[in-house]
Amino acid sequence: MNVLICDDDAEIAGAIEIYLKSEGYGVFLAADGLDALGVVEREDIHLIIMDVMMPRMDGMRATMKIREGKNIPIIILSAKSEDYDKITGLNVGADDYVTKPFNPLELMARVKSQLRRYTDLGSIAKKSGVFRSGGLTVDDEAKSVTLDGEQVVVTPIEYGILRFLTENAGKVFSMEQIYEQVWNEPAYSPENTVAVHIRRIREKIEFDPKNPKYLKVVWGIGYKIEKIQ
Secondary structure (H helix, E strand, O other), X not given: OEEEEEOOOHHHHHHHHHHHHHOOOEEEEEOOHHHHHHHHHHOOOOEEEEEOOOOOOOHHHHHHHHHOOOOOOXXXXXXXXXXXXXXXXXXXXXXXXXXXXXXXHHHHHHHHHHHHHHHHHHOOOOOOOEEEEOOEEEEOOOOEEEEXXXXXXXXXXXXHHHHHHHHOOOOOEOHHHHHHHHHOOOOOOOHHHHHHXXXXXXXXXXXXXXXXXXXXXXXXXXXXXXXXX
């Protein structure tokens, strides 16, 4: 598995590289967003660790460009810890967010978690079934999502949420339950993270995201996929 580290701080990038290589990952380096776009086009990259503040092209813009054609996991790495910055990162397509200074072991755990989901999304070896609600179909054999027969391009996190909710169509789950099922880790404060991913999913599967047919909110409780025959 190959990981791209995009950070203009050579010392930080070098430290992350050491940890990744010790875990057996192939590592590519980029000093800014433009360099990262070039590496992604040339190499077989499975995950990106993306700094935010960089020259030429920052991490947010680079993430948006990558998301135009690829669903590989992206972990935003930034010194900014405010909720606004985290939400912005998730809104532009990142799957996770780690703030500096960070614990290298925590970063490695998040890398492994994201790669596990990415591998599951791309694998056809797992046979788990096909889940439907109306025109929405989540095929866990092909790891695909279709709406009225048309393919919907989703990230691994979005796929995980859709699979979980569609498999349990009609049941309401809290943000904590969704986070723990999809991220496979304890939910300490999942509200912003889950809500942003839900919004992104609605933009992809709903004709009118503000008046959703499939992905419904149950105020004060959580979310559900409507059970439609």
